[in-house]
Amino acid sequence: MAEPGITLLVGTTKGAFLLSGGTDRSGWRAHGPFCGGWTINHMAGDPATGMIWAAGGGDFHGAGVWRSENGTDWALTRLTTGTLDDWAVNDPDFAAMVGWTGEPLPHGDDFTQIWSLCRDEGRLYAGTKPARLLVSDDDGATWTKVEGLTNHPSAESWHGGAAGLVLHTIVPHPDDKAKMWIGISAAGVFATEDGGATWDRRNRLSNAEACEGHDHPAAPRDGETGHCIHNMMRAPGDGDVLYQQNHHGVWRSADGGRSWDDITEGLPSTFGFPIRVHPRDPDTLWTLPLNGDMAGRFPPDAAAAVWRSRDGGASWQAMRDGLPQEGCFFTVLRQAMAGDTRDPVGLYFGTNSGSVFASLDEGDSWDEIARHLPTILSVEVLDRA
Numbered sequence: 001m002a003e004p005g006i007t008l009l010v011g012t013t014k015g016a017f018l019l020s021g022g023t024d025r026s027g028w029r030a031h032g033p034f035c036g037g038w039t040i041n042h043m044a045g046d047p048a049t050g051m052i053w054a055a056g057g058g059d060f061h062g063a064g065v066w067r068s069e070n071g072t073d074w075a076l077t078r079l080t081t082g083t084l085d086d087w088a089v090n091d092p093d094f095a096a097m098v099g100w101t102g103e104p105l106p107h108g109d110d111f112t113q114i115w116s117l118c119r120d121e122g123r124l125y126a127g128t129k130p131a132r133l134l135v136s137d138d139d140g141a142t143w144t145k146v147e148g149l150t151n152h153p154s155a156e157s158w159h160g161g162a163a164g165l166v167l168h169t170i171v172p173h174p175d176d177k178a179k180m181w182i183g184i185s186a187a188g189v190f191a192t193e194d195g196g197a198t199w200d201r202r203n204r205l206s207n208a209e210a211c212e213g214h215d216h217p218a219a220p221r222d223g224e225t226g227h228c229i230h231n232m233m234r235a236p237g238d239g240d241v242l243y244q245q246n247h248h249g250v251w252r253s254a255d256g257g258r259s260w261d262d263i264t265e266g267l268p269s270t271f272g273f274p275i276r277v278h279p280r281d282p283d284t285l286w287t288l289p290l291n292g293d294m295a296g297r298f299p300p301d302a303a304a305a306v307w308r309s310r311d312g313g314a315s316w317q318a319m320r321d322g323l324p325q326e327g328c329f330f331t332v333l334r335q336a337m338a339g340d341t342r343d344p345v346g347l348y349f350g351t352n353s354g355s356v357f358a359s360l361d362e363g364d365s366w367d368e369i370a371r372h373l374p375t376i377l378s379v380e381v382l383d384r385a
Contacts, residue, residue: 005020005022005383005384006021006025006383007019007020007381008021009044009052009054009380009381010032010356010373011041011378011379012374014033014037015032015034015037016040016043016066017030018031019031021358025342025358031071036076038054038058039058040066041113041115041116041378042055042114042116042335042377042378042380044119045382047382049069050069050384052067052068052071052382053065053066053117054067055126056113056377057080057112057113059082059083061084062079062084062085063078063111064076064077065077065117067140077141077142077143078105079107079111080105080107080109080112081105081108085100106142106143112130114127114128114129114134115129115167116168116169118170120172121177122137123135124137124139126170127166127167127168127169127184129165130160130166131166132146133182134146146196148192148198149190149196149199152199152201158186159187159227160186161247162293165184165187167182167184168183168185168230168334170182171233171234176193177195179192183229186228186229188202188224188226188227188229189203189244191256202253202257202258203225203257204223204224204225204258204259205225206260206261207261219247220249225251225260226248230272230273230274230334231244231275232244232275236282240253240257242257243277243285243313245274245287248270249262249264250267263309263312266315267287268318269289269292270289271292271293271297272289272290273288273331273333274288274337275287275337279341279345281310282312283311283312284309284310284362285313287307288307288337288349289307290331290332297331299329303323303326304324305323306359306363306366319363319365322357322359322366322368323357323366330353332349333376333378335379336350336376336379339381341383342385344360344362345362346358346359347362349379350373350379352376354370354371354374355370355371356368356369356370356371
């Protein structure tokens with residue numbers, strides 16, 4: 001449950017799980033599954049209250065957000081319709097079995113899934129498939145669209161990646177509530193500085209000539225990074241330093257996304273999904289390279305490693321202690337790597353083979369703290385220390 005100490009919020013293809021590690025980040029215990037077996041793409045928690053949200057859905061259920069005040073009892077807010085509604089309207093017995101009432105849902109059939117959640121000082125944000133940004137001011141009971149993004153002049157040109165057109169990353173500014181960055185696959189990075197009224201598309205290369213000539217459709221070209229962003233984080237500090245892992249490299253921006261520098265050199269591949277930045281050191285970050293979208297999407301040489309940089313991506317070090325080094329074919333997805341704010345920082349990632357690994361020494365060594373879970377889609381940290 002959402003006990004004192006660290007709880008990992010784990011979204012899977014068969015519901016939500018909570019991994020409790022206590023105040024000393026040990027003796028991990030798994031609770032779940034919760035949320036009715038729904039596909040849970042992402043989760044978020046409020047350390048002040050212990051409230052937890054889990055979001056997902058799909059073609060059958062439609063999109064929705066589950067909410068729990070204690071980690072045990074969960075309530076669902078459905079936002080859009082799915083095949084379930086088509087069946088229920090024509091089958092009274094099925095409607096009674098699933099508790100279907102026929103009450104209109106607030107967003108009709110406008111999107112099929114929630115892909116991301118972000119709690120930011122009393123507001124809750126959600127990203128959807130296809131890409132919309134939603135906001136809630138009542139802890140997820142009701143949701144409205146951020147129309148400035150929905151109506152962006154470039155919206156008709158956005159094209160989905162392999163998973164569809166998904167808004168998967170939401171990055172608020174910690175001090176300036178008018179600022180926010182979001183990531184859409186495969187439309188790229190967008191930023192607002194006026195509370196969501198208007199949005200800039202920010203994918204420009206800092207040195208376009210050095211990044212031309214790749215054949216992959218998601219690679220840099222036309223003076224831009226390539227729009228298939230996979231994950232993005234803001235570094236701590238006054239400057240709006242951003243890092244992203246996209247379909248073709250790891251990138252750093254020193255100016256809030258207005259231009260991007262390629263920092264992939266030293267990594268074993270350009271492809272990967274998650275990226276993580278140290279909560280206090282803007283030059284320390286971690287990523288988990290995979291061997292490419294056409295080569296299986298598993299660790300290079302089937303040997304797992306989290307790669308760490310202590311100098312803003314100028315150099316990289318492979319962290320392998322405790323990770324499988326033979327026959328390792330798992331994938332770590334874009335939202336399946338998280339970190340706490342302890343000293344030293346704890347890092348956590350989940351795999352599509354159902355394992356969760358933890359490092360309590362900033363990546364130097366790793367332990368498997370859970371196994372045999374369903375396919376893990378996301379990992380987040382709730383710290384109630």
